[in-house]
Amino acid sequence: MLSILGRIEIVSLTDMLEVRDEDILVASHLKKYYRIRRGFNPFDRSKPKFVRAVEDVSIRVPKGKTVAILGESGCGKTTLARAITLLSPPTSGHIIFDGRVIFDGEGGKLRKVNYKKLYRDMQMVFQDPDSSLDPRLKVKDIIAEPCKGLLDIEKEAIDAIVMESLKAVGLSQEHAYRLPTHLSGGQKQRVAIARAIAPQPRLVILDEPTSALDASVQAQILNLLLSLQTNYNLTYILITHNISVAEYLSDFLVVMYAGSVVEQGPTASVIANPRHPYTKTLIASAPIPNPLKRTLLTTEIIGEVPSVINPPSGCKFNPRCSYAEQICREKIPELREISPGQFAACHLAEKIP
Numbered sequence: 001m002l003s004i005l006g007r008i009e010i011v012s013l014t015d016m017l018e019v020r021d022e023d024i025l026v027a028s029h030l031k032k033y034y035r036i037r038r039g040f041n042p043f044d045r046s047k048p049k050f051v052r053a054v055e056d057v058s059i060r061v062p063k064g065k066t067v068a069i070l071g072e073s074g075c076g077k078t079t080l081a082r083a084i085t086l087l088s089p090p091t092s093g094h095i096i097f098d099g100r101v102i103f104d105g106e107g108g109k110l111r112k113v114n115y116k117k118l119y120r121d122m123q124m125v126f127q128d129p130d131s132s133l134d135p136r137l138k139v140k141d142i143i144a145e146p147c148k149g150l151l152d153i154e155k156e157a158i159d160a161i162v163m164e165s166l167k168a169v170g171l172s173q174e175h176a177y178r179l180p181t182h183l184s185g186g187q188k189q190r191v192a193i194a195r196a197i198a199p200q201p202r203l204v205i206l207d208e209p210t211s212a213l214d215a216s217v218q219a220q221i222l223n224l225l226l227s228l229q230t231n232y233n234l235t236y237i238l239i240t241h242n243i244s245v246a247e248y249l250s251d252f253l254v255v256m257y258a259g260s261v262v263e264q265g266p267t268a269s270v271i272a273n274p275r276h277p278y279t280k281t282l283i284a285s286a287p288i289p290n291p292l293k294r295t296l297l298t299t300e301i302i303g304e305v306p307s308v309i310n311p312p313s314g315c316k317f318n319p320r321c322s323y324a325e326q327i328c329r330e331k332i333p334e335l336r337e338i339s340p341g342q343f344a345a346c347h348l349a350e351k352i353p
Contacts, residue, residue: 019096019099020060020062022062022063023060023061023062023063024061024062024063024097024098024202024203024235025059025060025061025084025095025096025097025098025203025235025237026059026060026061026094026095026096027057027058027059027060027084027093027094027095027096028058028093028094028095029056029057029058029092029093029094029105030054030056030057030058030080030083030084030090030092030093030094030095030105031052031054031055031056031057031090031091031092031093031105032053032054032076032079032080032083032088032090032091033050033051033052033053033091034050034051034053035048035049035050036048036049036050036051036309049309050309051308051309052259052308052309052311053076053079053259053308054076054079054080054083054090054259055076055258055259055260056260057076057080057093057256057259057260057261058261058335059254059261059264061203061235061237062235062251062252063202063235064229064233064234064235065235065236065251065252066229066235066236066237066238066249066250066251066252067236067237067238067250067251067252067253067254068237068238068239068240068245068246068249068250068252068253068254068267069081069237069238069239069240069254069256070240070241070243070246070253070254070255070256070282071241071255071256071257071282072241072257072282072305073241074305075256075257075258075259075305076256076258076259076260076308077207077239077240077241077256078127078207078208078239079259080256081124081205081207081237081239084205084237085119085122085124085205086102086103086113086115086118087124089103090103090105091105092105093105097118097121097122097203098121098202102118116149116150119146119150119199120150120151120199120200120201121201121202121203122201122202122203122204122205123146123195123196123197123199123201123203123204123205124196124204124205124206124207125189125192125193125196125204125205125206125207125209126192126207127207127208127209127211127212127239128212129180129185129188129189129191129192129212130180130188132192133180133188133191133192134180135179135180135181136179137179137180138176138177138178138179139166139171139175139176139177139178139179139180139183139191140159140162140166140176140177142180142191142195143161143162143165143166143176143191143194143195143198144158144159144161144162144198145195146195146198146199147161147162147198147199150199151199161198162176162198163176165194165195165197165198166194168194168197168228168231168232169190169191169193169194169197169224169228170190170224171187171190171191171194175187175191185212185213185214185217186213186214186217186220186221189209189210189212189213189217189221190221190224193209193221193224193225193228197228197232197234200232201234202233202234202235203234203235203236203237204234204235204236204237205236205237205239206225206236206237206238206239207239208239208240208241209221209225209238210222210242210245211240211241211242218245222245222248222249225249226249236249236250238250242286243271243282243283243285243286244286244287246267247267247271250267251266251267252264252265252266252267253265253266253267253270253271255270255276255278255279255282257278257316257317258305258306258308258311258316258317259308259316260316260345261335261345262276262278262279262317262335262344262345262346263275263276263278263279263342263343263344263345263346264335264342264343265339265341265342265343266341266342269339269341269342270342271283273339273342275338275339275342275344275346275349275350275352276317276344276345276346276349277317277321277322277323277346277352278301278317278321279344280352281301301320302320302322303319303320304320306319312329313329313330314327314328314329314330314331314332314333315328315329315331315332315333315345315346315347323348323351323352325347325348327347328347328348331347333345333346333347336349338350
């Protein structure tokens with residue numbers, strides 16, 4: 001149960017997940033379902049079907065750290081991010097941000113939320129700057145837009161914030177008077193980051209911030225994000241399918257498959273000793289720039305990603321797992337602690353080499 005007054009308690013990965021002082025965000029048992037529309041047949045009495053985009057996900061985000069949510073396309077990473085920000089509220093679950101309950105999901109009910117304060121403290125950098133930046137606005141107006149809506153300050157102060165944000169992301173005052181169509185891909189992403197940090201948020205969600213950029217520009221953006229995190233004391237949630245980006249930028253790793261978390265823990269521990277077959281294959285598939293160190297995959301993924309409308313019984317990964325046994329087809333594995341701080345949802349985690 002959740003209570004705004006007094007102590008906050010929520011059911012979590014183990015028996016009870018307490019909101020610690022060092023946590024800026026705690027999400028518990030989040031679900032996001034999309035109902036599939038029926039046809040126009042008035043005699044259709046079949047049960048409604050749902051796309052189970054996010055299924056029972058629990059995460060915690062410590063202040064000043066980076067939590068990476070890793071997985072292949074379509075696994076529910078971005079849907080989870082949009083649910084956390086309430087851009088697309090969860091179907092059920094609980095979200096506590098900065099000590100405040102912002103979503104109490106018994107029946108998918110939103111708490112009375114001060115959205116102005118929420119989005120002042122929580123911002124998002126979207127994946128594609130071409131679609132997230134208004135092509136009709138100059139850069140200075142794009143960055144000033146959230147400040148005008150979220151900060152109760154004078155125009156002169158907003159102008160100063162705009163210029164400071166541009167400088168922080170490595171752009172000059174000259175760029176302030178350009179349109180997004182006059183910028184390169186890397187410059188557009190820098191503008192998107194500047195817009196996110198302008199209201200001085202505490203938490204920034206980065207949705208694939210480098211996926212649309214060249215390799216050399218990716219490195220520049222990643223280093224910029226690390227610098228901004230230090231200078232502005234930011235907390236990041238990083239959405240990515242790139243294990244190398246997650247390893248470089250994050251402190252904690254959450255691996256998702258078909259809408260569910262299959263493994264999570266400190267990034268270094270998970271990458272050094274993955275305990276779920278899906279995580280092992282993701283790590284093994286990461287390209288290595290040294291041809292002498294390249295090896296063939298030791299874990300093979302067969303088949304296709306399961307349906308999120310009619311998922312398989314038991315473990316969702318069992319139809320593609322070479323280690324699967326009968327229990328994997330019958331019982332849904334719980335996310336349990338395999339080693340200190342590292343959790344995996346696999347019945348055979350201790351047996352898999």
